[in-house]
Amino acid sequence: MRLFSNKKDLDDAELLKRYRRWGDAESLGLLYERYLHLVYGLCLKYLKSREASQDATMDIYEILAVKLKKQDVEFFKSWLYMVSKNHCLMILRKSNPETKLDEKFMESDVLMHPMGEDNLESDLMALEDCIDRLRDDQKLCVQLFYLERKSYQEIAGKRKMELKKVKSFIQNGKRNLKICLEGKDVRG
Amino acid sequence: MSEDKKTYRYLSEQELKDYLAGKLAPAQQYDVERQSLDSDFDGEALEGWEHNDVDLLSDDLNLMRVRLSANTEKGSGTWMKVAAAVALLIAAGYGVWFAIDHAGSAESSLAVKHSEETPVLEDSSASAETDSADEKLAEVVVEEIADENTTTESKPSPIQEEEAEQPVVLTEEQKPQIAMADQGQKTLEPEVEEEVATNDETIALAEVPEVETISMDDVDEIVETNDLALETKPEVTNALQGKLAGVTTQNQNSADQTGAVSRASSVPPASKSRMLRGVVTGKEDQTPIPGVTVTVKGTSKGAVTNMDGEYLIEVPAGGETLLFSFIGYKPEEQVISDQAVIDVELGADLVALEEVVVTGYGEQKKENVTGAVTTIEVDEFEIEYREAQPVEGDKAYKTYIELSMTYPPAARENNIKGTVRLQISVSKAGEITSVEVKSGLGYGCDEEAVRLVEQGPRWQPAIRNDQPIDSRVTYRIKFPQ
Numbered sequence: 001m002r003l004f005s006n007k008k009d010l011d012d013a014e015l016l017k018r019y020r021r022w023g024d025a026e027s028l029g030l031l032y033e034r035y036l037h038l039v040y041g042l043c044l045k046y047l048k049s050r051e052a053s054q055d056a057t058m059d060i061y062e063i064l065a066v067k068l069k070k071q072d073v074e075f076f077k078s079w080l081y082m083v084s085k086n087h088c089l090m091i092l093r094k095s096n097p098e099t100k101l102d103e104k105f106m107e108s109d110v111l112m113h114p115m116g117e118d119n120l121e122s123d124l125m126a127l128e129d130c131i132d133r134l135r136d137d138q139k140l141c142v143q144l145f146y147l148e149r150k151s152y153q154e155i156a157g158k159r160k161m162e163l164k165k166v167k168s169f170i171q172n173g174k175r176n177l178k179i180c181l182e183g184k185d186v187r188g
Numbered sequence: 189m190s191e192d193k194k195t196y197r198y199l200s201e202q203e204l205k206d207y208l209a210g211k212l213a214p215a216q217q218y219d220v221e222r223q224s225l226d227s228d229f230d231g232e233a234l235e236g237w238e239h240n241d242v243d244l245l246s247d248d249l250n251l252m253r254v255r256l257s258a259n260t261e262k263g264s265g266t267w268m269k270v271a272a273a274v275a276l277l278i279a280a281g282y283g284v285w286f287a288i289d290h291a292g293s294a295e296s297s298l299a300v301k302h303s304e305e306t307p308v309l310e311d312s313s314a315s316a317e318t319d320s321a322d323e324k325l326a327e328v329v330v331e332e333i334a335d336e337n338t339t340t341e342s343k344p345s346p347i348q349e350e351e352a353e354q355p356v357v358l359t360e361e362q363k364p365q366i367a368m369a370d371q372g373q374k375t376l377e378p379e380v381e382e383e384v385a386t387n388d389e390t391i392a393l394a395e396v397p398e399v400e401t402i403s404m405d406d407v408d409e410i411v412e413t414n415d416l417a418l419e420t421k422p423e424v425t426n427a428l429q430g431k432l433a434g435v436t437t438q439n440q441n442s443a444d445q446t447g448a449v450s451r452a453s454s455v456p457p458a459s460k461s462r463m464l465r466g467v468v469t470g471k472e473d474q475t476p477i478p479g480v481t482v483t484v485k486g487t488s489k490g491a492v493t494n495m496d497g498e499y500l501i502e503v504p505a506g507g508e509t510l511l512f513s514f515i516g517y518k519p520e521e522q523v524i525s526d527q528a529v530i531d532v533e534l535g536a537d538l539v540a541l542e543e544v545v546v547t548g549y550g551e552q553k554k555e556n557v558t559g560a561v562t563t564i565e566v567d568e569f570e571i572e573y574r575e576a577q578p579v580e581g582d583k584a585y586k587t588y589i590e591l592s593m594t595y596p597p598a599a600r601e602n603n604i605k606g607t608v609r610l611q612i613s614v615s616k617a618g619e620i621t622s623v624e625v626k627s628g629l630g631y632g633c634d635e636e637a638v639r640l641v642e643q644g645p646r647w648q649p650a651i652r653n654d655q656p657i658d659s660r661v662t663y664r665i666k667f668p669q
Contacts, residue, residue, distance in 0.1 A: 029256055036256070037201040037249055041233030044240055048508060048525050053236075054248055061256060077198060081229035095486070095506020151217035153210075174225060 046088035130180035138173035485509040576614035596632030
């Protein structure tokens with residue numbers, strides 16, 4: 001029963017609105033389906049097993065159905081990430097009370113505020129300085145990735161490094177950069 | 189799935205799959221990588237995907253979509269339910285009429301077509317009427333009927349039209365049902381049920397209580413969900429079996445998982461616990477290690493490997509890590525994922541040895557030793573531990589035993605040979621407070637051994653952290669010397 005043939009083209013906010021206003025479960029279903037593979041992947045990362053992840057993925061939908069009736073959510077994707085991750089961590093904690101939250105848990109997904117024109121210069125300098133301070137391998141990978149827009153594979157091929165290493169260099173490099181920039185009171 | 193504005197950017201399922209399959213051009217690869225770095229959600233999802241078989245996950249997703257749409261359509265907008273209910277009421281009226289009419293008159297080809305539809309509709313209508321929301325329903329009915337012609341998607345509307353076209357002769361009795369639909373009077377509803385019961389024996393009333401507010405889309409859905417019945421109930425009742433089924437399908441190529449039913453069978457059940465097995469071998473020599481303790485970390489579930497190093501363990505829901513431990517080996521942790529078999533190699537851990545047998549005479553077989561053999565628990569706080577020992581030293585004491593022993597005549601006659609094991613208690617003052625025979629030979633040997641120790645040279649107490657303490661020492665005396 002497709003009442004709105006173009007429903008699939010509606011954006012997140014519109015679908016959310018439809019669900020909140022009319023309790024249109026189909027809208028919510030469509031919205032959730034949009035991110036289903038991401039939620040499932042996320043669950044797989046934390047819960048490891050496919051069956052547990054599938055259960056969790058279905059449970060998360062139920063949670064959304066309840067929460068979104070009352071809650072006004074602006075950025076659905078970020079919100080969904082938070083809800084999904086919390087759910088997974090709750091499952092983990094239930095089964096093993098000693099599970100530690102990983103350090104990235106509280107890291108915000110929300111984009112940082114746009115940089116103003118006037119301090120752009122100093123921000124850029126701070127960034128350059130921070131890049132300079134990275135370990136050589138991290139620096140190299142970060143530069144190739146962010147500045148030259150090379151894919152992991154290209155970097156790995158060029159530098160004769162393992163793909164995994166490239167990945168971790170970039171991830172760690174990014175984190176270090178962030179820490180370094182935060183230390184300089186620059187958001188980036 | 190459409191590519192949304194930048195703020196809604198996310199990795200699509202296709203992108204994920206193509207990336208993992210290595211099908212993307214470098215620039216596209218970069219795009220995916222950049223996105224997964226920029227968004228934790230995408231990044232972590234990608235991580236989750238990376239560690240699994242993409243085809244299997246793809247199947248899982250399809251299945252979840254089916255489950256999801258089953259969920260959403262059940263709960264779709266309330267007005268749809270009302271519309272469906274209205275349609276059903278009309279159909280019911282028609283159904284009852286048809287049943288009556290069918291009995292007496294000759295049917296047109298149109299009527300035959302209707303007779304195929306009516307059973308389903310009758311069931312539904314009867315149940316719709318049992319719904320407690322009768323009153324509200326009836327009110328809305330009036331409104332909906334008014335613009336009946338505008339709801340083009342409503343299935344029963346053609347019926348309504350056909351109904352109107354049909355040359356129908358209504359009896360007095362039958363009129364109220366049709367009227368009911370038009371007027372929306374709740375008082376007439378009980379009559380409908382009565383009529384159904386009395387006029388048409390083919391209606392299975394027994395089914396009525398089971399069916400709850402069936403709407404048109406639910407009928408479709410039932411057909412759908414029947415195919416997937418495999419997936420829901422059996423898994424709960426037979427977790428283990430289901431698990432095995434899930435595991436075996438992992439090994440199959442996804443090629444054969446095309447139909448909805450076969451997909452359903454490949455889905456691992458939402459089981460609460462499962463069995464895992466494997467073999468534990470030594471890293472150095474690849475030989476199986478018996479007696480290795482296998483536990484599910486954080487739980488009380490455990491197992492021990494058999495003589496062939498094999499184990500079988502029940503992993504409860506949420507069990508994530510298996511812990512393998514055995515004396516003299518480095519403990520090993522294994523993260524449990526989807527596999528049913530986890531084989532493990534343990535590396536020797538010389539540092540972790542907890543018991544050491546020390547003899548004062550170099551390497552000798554225990555049976556042939558006359559002297560103190562003590563098992564010392566190594567404890568980092570007790571490194572300074574020295575065994576109680578003869579004051580003049582082991583060698584001198586041994587010489588004393590050799591020279592002083594009288595081989596008992598009874599033992600000599602019966603050719604008794606062996607070792608008497610004594611437990612000597614030495615006080616912190618260095619006195620021998622007791623000498624007990626732990627295992628003896630008889631024929632006077634035991635008594636002779638006790639005599640030798642009791643009357644022999646003095647002992648000095650055991651020393652722990654520079655302090656003399658009471659202790660016991662096991663001492664062996666060989667007969668004959």
